[in-house]
Amino acid sequence: MIYKRFTSGTIASCTYILADEFTKEAVMIDPGYTQKEADVFIEEENLTLKYIIDTHGHADHIHNNAYFKTKYGSEILIHPLDANYLENPNMNLSEYLGYALQSPPADRLVNDGDEIKFGREILTVHHTPGHTPGSISLSRDGAWFVGDLVFNGSVGRTDLTGGDADLLMKTLKEKIINLPEETKIYSGHGYYETTIKEQKRVNPFFLNLMGGQDE
Numbered sequence: 001m002i003y004k005r006f007t008s009g010t011i012a013s014c015t016y017i018l019a020d021e022f023t024k025e026a027v028m029i030d031p032g033y034t035q036k037e038a039d040v041f042i043e044e045e046n047l048t049l050k051y052i053i054d055t056h057g058h059a060d061h062i063h064n065n066a067y068f069k070t071k072y073g074s075e076i077l078i079h080p081l082d083a084n085y086l087e088n089p090n091m092n093l094s095e096y097l098g099y100a101l102q103s104p105p106a107d108r109l110v111n112d113g114d115e116i117k118f119g120r121e122i123l124t125v126h127h128t129p130g131h132t133p134g135s136i137s138l139s140r141d142g143a144w145f146v147g148d149l150v151f152n153g154s155v156g157r158t159d160l161t162g163g164d165a166d167l168l169m170k171t172l173k174e175k176i177i178n179l180p181e182e183t184k185i186y187s188g189h190g191y192y193e194t195t196i197k198e199q200k201r202v203n204p205f206f207l208n209l210m211g212g213q214d215e
């Protein structure tokens with residue numbers, strides 16, 4: 001598996017590229033503000049960018065959807081409940097950032113349990129709402145790409161368009177906290193991955209949920 005993280009901008013937005021090392025088929029998770037470095041990487045590794053996967057519809061995660069789709073002919077994948085964020089500057093928050101971002105529409109809508117195949121690799125889609133209604137996480141072999149659901153020591157904001165704090169906690173409780181402790185968590189912002197084990201130690205939202213689980 002080829003893996004690369006790009007972190008950029010003042011809010012340390014993360015874009016990830018994953019690829020099958022033999023077929024060179026690749027996916028990009030959240031084309032936020034990274035552009036040139038990703039182009040260089042794609043060229044150097046001779047990758048075919050098959051899919052652009054948006055963990056949710058906020059501008060800092062979809063900013064370069066149009067750029068990469070146009071350049072590489074990739075398909076844009078998003079959950080149906082966030083699909084309307086793509087072309088709506090109010091929903092995707094670009095309006096608040098001072099511009100009007102309109103991504104191309106989704107080529108394919110992905111739901112809980114769907115598999116995204118590239119080469120011999122597979123990412124499984126998990127519907128993990130709360131930060132937005134259609135937020136998804138993507139898993140593969142002990143690694144979870146969670147968008148703005150969980151950060152090292154925190155969770156995603158729920159005061160933005162479509163946010164729901166109770167729903168986010170329900171998602172954490174039902175889909176995240178009981179994953180194997182060695183599971184690696186790759187967030188939508190930040191410079192380092194973390195683990196479930198680490199978050200059970202440092203993340204107040206995890207600790208809060210665990211409060212009722214002790215004997």
Ligand SMILES: [Zn+2]
Binds near residue numbers: 056058131148
């Ligand atoms: Zn967001």
Ligand SMILES: [Zn+2]
Binds near residue numbers: 148
């Ligand atoms: Zn974000």
